[in-house]
Amino acid sequence: MSVHRGVDPVFAYKRALELIDDPDAQGEALELMRYSAEAGHPEAEAEYGSILSEGYVVERDYEEALEWFRKAADKGMDSAIYEVGMAYFDGKGVEQDKNEAYSWLLMAAELGYSQAQMQIGRMHEYGYGVNKDPNEALRWYAQASDRGLPEARVAKADMMLLSGGANADFHKAMKLYRQASDAGHPDGDYKLGLLYYRGKGIPQNFMAAARSFRNGAEKGHDGCGYMLGKMYAEGRGVEKDKSTAIKYLSTASRKGNAEAKEYLIELTSKDNVMWDDGKPEEEEFVQLNTPDLMSKSRIPISGISDINPDVQKKKRGFFSRFRK
Secondary structure, three states: OOOOOOOOHHHHHHHHHHHOOOHHHHHHHHHHHHHHHHOOOHHHHHHHHHHHHHOOOOOOOHHHHHHHHHHHHHOOOHHHHHHHHHHHHHOOOOOOOHHHHHHHHHHHHHOOOHHHHHHHHHHHHHOOOOOOOHHHHHHHHHHHHHOOOHHHHHHHHHHHHHHHHHHOOHHHHHHHHHHHHHOOOHHHHHHHHHHHHHOOOOOOOHHHHHHHHHHHHHOOOHHHHHHHHHHHHHOOOOOOOHHHHHHHHHHHHHOOOHHHHHHHHHHHOOOOOEOOOOOEHHHHHHHHOOHHHHOOOOOOHHHOOOOOHHHHHHHOOOHHHHOO
8 A cells, every 4th residue: 555645646746856856855756756657647657657768766667668658648648649659669668660659759749749740850851650751851840940949940950951952041040050059959059160161151250160169069069079179270260279179079089979080080190199198199099999989979869858948847847857
């Protein structure tokens, strides 16, 4: 028998969210969350599914997580419907089925859930479970963008530039990239920096490019770090500074950026450059040449997150912030 018997499930859910910030109270928070979920509270069902899916505090269990997502989805929770769709898309807790994933994700997207709209756009852009359709992809990206999803603003701008040809609206794309950047999404900094760097569709401006790349690098974007390091090495938009170039390039390389690693090797090949840890560059490159650092980092399609504050507050609880 639950020690929380008789407690209002809604109160239990809210109390669980309050207690989870206290490491000493996480056990009680989990008990309250499960109690609320077992009582049929849809937000608790979805949240407890996220706890199990992420393996936060408890052992990860995709199959049980999917059961809780389904319960909440049956009650019309758009975030839970999205999670069921992603379970089918990723094959977590169930056999992978892109067609079934599309059906669930489309339901969530039509309910206005921006993460699902973004995912439907991706599926149409790349042909995951459906035929490739750039126009349909752009339509869904636009809907997610209108709901404030930064990733969608970047994707919408990308599609506009790809499909616009000679008539592409670069200034509108710049606005979308800047909005994404202002929302803290580093891909916005990277794409904005590339527009300034290449000067395609807009006047070339290396100083503006360097500012954008610096913003993205400070947010941990390896592509921005690579470009900023390259600009320091070549003296474009910034004062030429080899040591600063090496700092940014090495950081990007450690994150798996193959271009940064290649450029770094070329830059330092003529000198036995000393790194921050005092090791000669030859010894350092032995460490860089490891399998986990060779592949260029990318955000997985299943890792799309909605960081619209209003959507977060309405749709997601504490544990959902840990979703990868």
